[in-house]
Amino acid sequence: MVDPNGVRALMELLATAPAAGIFEGLFYPSQVRGIAETAGLVVEKTPTLEDLARELLSQRRTTSGGAHEHLEEPGESVPREPEPWESNVCPAPGDSDILPLQQLRDSLAQILNASLEDQARRRQVALLSVEFELFPCIDHEGRHAIRSRRGDPAARIAAVLVPAVAALVVDGQLGRVRRCAAPVCGLPFLDRSQDGRGRFCSSSCSSRARARRRRERLYGG
Numbered sequence: 001m002v003d004p005n006g007v008r009a010l011m012e013l014l015a016t017a018p019a020a021g022i023f024e025g026l027f028y029p030s031q032v033r034g035i036a037e038t039a040g041l042v043v044e045k046t047p048t049l050e051d052l053a054r055e056l057l058s059q060r061r062t063t064s065g066g067a068h069e070h071l072e073e074p075g076e077s078v079p080r081e082p083e084p085w086e087s088n089v090c091p092a093p094g095d096s097d098i099l100p101l102q103q104l105r106d107s108l109a110q111i112l113n114a115s116l117e118d119q120a121r122r123r124q125v126a127l128l129s130v131e132f133e134l135f136p137c138i139d140h141e142g143r144h145a146i147r148s149r150r151g152d153p154a155a156r157i158a159a160v161l162v163p164a165v166a167a168l169v170v171d172g173q174l175g176r177v178r179r180c181a182a183p184v185c186g187l188p189f190l191d192r193s194q195d196g197r198g199r200f201c202s203s204s205c206s207s208r209a210r211a212r213r214r215r216e217r218l219y220g221g
Contacts, residue, residue: 002171006164007190009039013105013161014112014188026102032093032153035101039160041090043153087140090156100154104128108165112177125166132158182209 013035016025026032029046036043047055110116111124128134133149146163148155168174168190176191180201189201200206 002167002173003160003164005038005040006160007168009035009157010108010161010164011188011190012038013101013157014109016102017105017109019186024102026098026105029093029095029097032097032101032157036090036093036153036157039157041088041156041160043090044092046092088145088156090153091151093153097153100152101157104132104154104158104161108161111165111169112174114174121169125162125169128158128162132162134159134162180205182206184208 013026016031018024033043033046107124107128111121111128116124132155134146135149137145137147139145139147146159148159150156168177173190176196176198177188178191178199180187180189181199182201182205185201185205187201191198200209
């Protein structure tokens with residue numbers, strides 16, 4: 001079954017890819033954050049200068065001798081780091097996270113290429129799963145999930161998008177991934193029409209195209 005959040009995030013990521021006459025579209029950490037949130041991930045807050053200053057002040061107070069070292073009391077539980085499968089939290093993205101996501105996008109676009117042989121497509125999905133250390137698990141809510149042992153944003157996003165692409169292939173929907181036919185749009189979308197002949201990503205693009213054809217008929221251009 002195709003994850004709706006995964007498909008929406010996939011289309012959002014593919015929309016940043018360079019195309020004929022279009023340059024690279026993925027530049028900013030805010031874009032990485034937006035894609036992660038679309039994928040259903042909880043993205044950590046980006047630290048502000050005030051947050052960093054507060055943390056630095058706290059560290060100085062701790063090392064200055066003014067603060068007493070905390071001693072664990074008998075029976076007191078020690079907080080532990082959550083396991084990768086226990087949450088869908090994504091670290092706050094930075095500039096260094098842009099290139100890995102661009103590379104993930106290009107690999108996913110290659111898998112979706114209709115001219116790619118089935119064996120090569122299966123191999124590419126397997127290679128991405130190994131690269132991003134993906135594994136199936138049962139999350140803290142008792143649901144089946146795919147997680148990554150890596151903690152970087154690209155890996156957390158890959159844990160959503162790679163299974164989404166694999167599901168599109170298995171469900172035979174590969175041919176339904178196309179670009180919007182509206183000249184001013186061209187965004188990738190998954191055609192969910194019953195006959196599989198949808199040409200537009202949204203009703204607004206379809207309406208604009210009809211209006212444009214009507215004007216051409218009436219005024220000859």
